[in-house]
Amino acid sequence: MDHILTKILLFIFLSPLFIGCSISKNIEKGKLILRSNEILVNGNKIPKDSLKPLLTQNKNNYFIGFPFSAYLNESSKENTDSIFNSWMDRSDDRKTKLISLFSKKQLKQIKKYLKDYNNWKIRNGEKLELIDSVKTEISIENLKSFYKNNGYFKSKIDSKIIIDQRNNNYGKVVYNINLGNQYYLDSIKSNIESKVLDSIYNQNKDDSFLIKNKPFNTIDFESERNRLDKLFRNSGIYNFQINSITFELKMDTTAIDLNIPVVVNIIDNKLKNDLSDNNNRYRLHYIKRINLFTNDINKLTDEDLNNFINYEGINIFSSGDLRYRPENLTKLISIKKNSLYSDLTRSKTITQLNNFENFQYPSISYNYIENSNNELEVNVLLIPKKKFSLGFGIDLKHSNIEDIGVAFQSSLTSRNIFKGSERLEFTSRGTIGKSANTIISEFGLDIRLRFPRFFSPFKFKKLKDLENKPTTYIGIGTSKQTNIGLDRQNFKFDVNYDWTNKKKNKINIGVLNIELVNNKNSINYFNIYSNSYSTINSIAKTNNANSSYFNSSNKLIIPNGIDSFINEVISKSFPISNDDYNSVTYINDRRNRLTSNNLIIGSNFSITNNNKRNIYDKNFSQFIFKTELAGSLTDFLANQFNAKLDEFGNNKILGLAYSQYFKTEFNYIKYWYINSNSSIAFRSYFGIAVPFGNSNSIPFSKSFFSGGSNDNRAWEVYRLGPGSSGALSEFNEANMKIAMNIEYRFNIIGKLDGALFTDFGNIWNVFDNTNDPKRTFDGLSDLNEIAIGSGFGMRYNLGFFVLRLDMGLKTYNPVLETKDRWLTDFNFKKAVFNIGLNYPF
Template sequence: MTQEPVRYLLSKYWFLAVFILLLCTGCSVTKTVPKNDALFVGYNVKVNGKDDSSNRAGELETELSATVRPKPNLSILGWRPKLSIYNAFYTEKEKGISHWIMTKLGEPPVLMSQVDTSSISQIMSNRLHNRGYFNNRVNSTTEVNNKKAIINWTAWVGEPYRIHKVEYTLQDSLPVHQAIEQEQDESLLRSTEPYDLTTLTQERVRIDAVLKKRGYYFFSPELLIFSVDSTVGNRQVDVLLRIKNAASAKALRPYTLDDIYINAEYSLGDSLAVRDTISVNGYHYIPNENYVKAKHLLRGMFLEQDSLYSREDHLLTIKRLSGLSAYKFVNIDYQIDTLNNDKLDAFVFLTPALKKSLRAELKMVTKSNGFAGPGLTVSFNNRNAFKGSELLNVEFTGNLESQVGGGGSGRQENNETSAQNSNLSSYELGVQTTLTLPRIVSPFQLRNLRTEFVPKTRIGLGFNFLNRTNFYQLNSYNASYGYSWRPKQILTFDATPINLQYVRVNSSEVFDSLLRVNPYLRRSFENQFIIGSIYQTTFSTQMYEDRTNTFFDRLTLDLSGNLISGLSSLTGSTKPTDDEPRTLIGQAFAQYVLVDNDFRHYLNIGEESQLVTRLSTGVGYSYGNSSTLPFVKQFSVGGPNSIRAFRARSVGPGTFNDTTSRALSYFDQTGDIRIESNIEYRFPIAGFFKGAVFVDAGNIWLLRNTLDESGEIVRPGGKFEAGNIISELAVGTGFGLRIDVEFFVIRLDLGIPVRVPYLPKGERFVLSDFNGSFSGDYGMVLNIAIGYPF
């Protein structure tokens, strides 16, 4: 048996999975519901706000819906998969495979008797009261049909109470009272706005934050008391603010910083007593020159002697020091100075991380084009390479692939081509060294940026060797110098002004024969320099996990050859002929501009489900010294992180299809333009097992046609035509299983081709040819990968 085992089993027994699915869907969802009970299948919350001028009915309905507990069983388009599994394998036995499936993969029915409607109604009423609807009323009704229950809640709210005035009852002239009064213009409480308890709470937090900036280290929001007088009339309230009478004297006193101590080699459990120190720029530094030098630590210090204590400076210092790779924990403690009650001494404790680490990852590469083989990655990290918290990473990679069987969802090949493609193999070796410095290293004097995140300088140097047996050997050398900084949490800028790459190809006679008849391929595989710059902007709100909608967008601009071309023009250098490029030390250099954008939207549905959409577009234009983009810069689609119903890099360009080239299933299909879109619904199954259904679409195109020596178009149908975009998209669908254990994800995605762009018009939809196996031109494609696709 030459087929990979997992694919073989799935191709032979896929019908068994379908049978189990049909078994589950065939069971009545109320099968295990007790006689005098009903299955809780849904609820509706309606806010009657016809008399509410604030027009917040939709907002209130969302808030009240969140109070309903328990929630109905998980439902996907009306089907309740976990409940269906529970019912299909229901057993009263406490052991056995049925019990395991029922309890681990299934979910018991959520019963009507478990829903306390009166308690939920009271909670809803309290929520409305907190939003200013003091005279609200909430009722519920239950509809039961065929042992399925739906609960309807209706809330009558009327007009909310509004703020008449806000008074700060501060009776004396303490500095803390003056500080509060000076910030009244920034108050969140405004006259005529609806009363809202949440806003009052936020106002307390705002005032506390203001005071923390002004030295009030011991103050807390709990010391602020709001009183609400609703007897004003006309649905209005007066809001009164005061400070607790029991507030301590130190809570009402601003503090300045006195001595600042830095222990840069603190271990958990060590004594907090201050040892012998040396003075460095006004800081008391405990010597540890064997670890991180003081001058590098002080770039992250924003606490200064004789300045007012500021919570902002405190948090900024912690975040900047935590961004140093040499440390795993950062803590700052404050104590009242023993000689002056108005001053604080600050103690900064930094706990070093493990300096050196070695990690090895062994993987099995399995591709849908029949290639498989082992891969090994060994990574070495030194988190304090030169005593400045520099992170040195050296990564060695090795991959071996051999053709062990045929692959589906590739291009059509004749018998001669299939025979030629046998016994193909390749191996790849590489080393990449990256040095990351937690500071900007520049020929220009730059001030220390006051940002939460450490600005970084990155220096890279690497080599990669790819050998495709009987065809070519590709040697790639790279060097880069760039910067990365985050002005805010959601935004990252990466600038690599120096990006160098040299590609050298050693080809066989067989490959040379392919190059002679394919000018596009020949120019793509030229020995050449890539000398340019890369600029990248990343916007992401994915860290806000409590939001319903989060976004990710990465825009990349890649420029090459312009500086060298300009210098060549100044020196009078010209192209020998129209077909031959100018050279740099005897080698051609690439000249192009490339723009790439990856946009993603994450819609959180319920507590664990998610709908992810993605649009990835890119275009590269070669000019001047180049007639095509370098092979390593060209776009491709297909594979585990792209269109999963087609093997990696097998789609396009456009409608191009070559059924005669021996190299077809061995070399990538690439182009100048990429348009790709994906939509994936992710849902929980049980424990760390998660599922997904997806649809992928996309293709690549050429900006211009290339002619061979006889004047024929080399890849007919590959040129981009705006009016043909939709009809030339490759489309695939499928479903996936993910084993998500938090620190890594193993992903198995089964792709099914829907539309094949290189078939004749009218024959491109191939779903009717699907036979449920991996065999055939349009069979299923199994993608095995680590991590989510996007």
């Protein structure tokens, strides 16, 4: 992979050297390369991107002022094999010399390489866009049609070509549009043959898209047509056909009167020229029978069809005994007996059956009941998924802590264990990866029970609607880490509720979250945090500490020697300077926090808002809010029952001091679409965790860190902050974080994209037991410690994931003296290279 990135970099930066004079040297005489399009509407220039789809020719993609994609295509050949053979045969002794140098097999490989490289240029290149008069005329017709659809029926459009004064091989096409007068809608009348449809129409005509005095727009007519189709089909008209709707417009072609009267025509449904055809006429349809088949209908026996269950007006058929509780099935069916036919209830029922996650591709069919022309029988056809299923997965993994890794998991799923579509999952998972120069691993086992409803002794009247996708998760799990911190082992138990509200916001409430963190290798602390060890070792040697604390290499023995020295300093039985004393006490306090086992009992809440309408929406934003409260209920119970205290005076539950804190996070992401080849992405983040009551610091697993490939890319992960302290520890973390990122993304060639970015942010200690002014956030003046990193990145889309390489440069380094912070470290020697998977945000 490194070789691929190296080749891409060399190609991008060295291509202009061997391209020659210009890409234009091979074009035919009299032809011009399209530099740009320009559109003038009534003499005013408008952004061409808004009308770009209407233009049949657009300029090639440019990178640093050169059309690389077009050059790739132009430099490709149609017959590389014959060209290579011709070159080989051009000289009598050339082939002999090459075979003696490479061998026949290697020559074949070179030939294949040249062919593959040529095919790569064709795949990633694009045809050089030359100005074409035929395409220009087609673009003019497209523009005329567009403005005609917007009420400008008399618009006039012409074009001209302007040759580039700096290079006469290039030119731009200018489209000059004179709109003329715009037509408006006048009176809106209706002519509806069916009395039933006429009644429904008049009751809902205030919702019409066609409004008097509104500018003419064909989109409004299409929207009105679709509105009426949905209205009738959701109001009982089962057999309604959208082609029954037409619009009659009376336009003054002389353009004296710019108002257009509109008549909405809706014909009745009958055979052509057969006025006596009453069976097919539009009428209200009612649901008279509902059949629910929980197994493949073709596999049901006569006995199965005769021994059905009727529950709340729904006939439930099954193969043998019914595997589900009837009330859980009928809740999913929004179609009700004796109700009017509705497409909406059909779609709602399909959605709820899919969310039930026990059936394959549910379908619903309607049939007329015998001898009736307006009574329907509904058949809900279901095929259950298998009771048990096995799953295996493997994936590449990347995070701020893990440079690169392989994640794998296996799972066993049991469905419908309590006859209510409950799902029990057993999952084993593991990760093996690399962090800096250390091989790290994590293995875990999780058991999760999922209910497709709110499982609680309390009633959620406003949220129990299945449209809101209410789900309950009860989970328990354990994991063990190796070579990450202190080889932590975790035990978790949680109860969570998920649902989606009417505004499509995803909401999660963690009613109960219990986490036990057990640091199994705490005596190894100073082997891992070598900077802290070096600091204390230097203080001990400078102050001539007891020689028995040192080994033969004159270094403090871990753990006995260094622990003894720290105890002497803390008890003030060994006099040292105030600065050294503060350093030792800070390191000792941090060690106690990081090595202590944590018991976290709390609740959390999160809400996610994403206004992306569909996969084609390029302008959208996402906002995530999270909050967490831990230890308050535990603290209340501990005080009521006079819980025991630990050596630091904190209450203990089950022999462990429990954590007590409040944490909240705000995350906002926004994307702006510029054109088909470029966009801007922005992210802002704020998080704070405040300890109180039984805690004076935050558990390591709940703290914040800065730096890394998904954060501030000019610093390595954990190597930024807190504040201006200089990241003296191996894993620098704190309890408040501010971050902001902005990135301009653009296409270079084919699947290769580039990015220019600037990252802001830092972490600080606040409201905890840290007193170092370089680490703490004491007021708005400390915002001058926000680090700024800038850089350039490349992304290569491999289809199933995006490979990313970012180079970050320290633009503003808060560690330095104030006068030296800007651009002092802005150089390639101190650049940080980040390899990541997919986009950073």
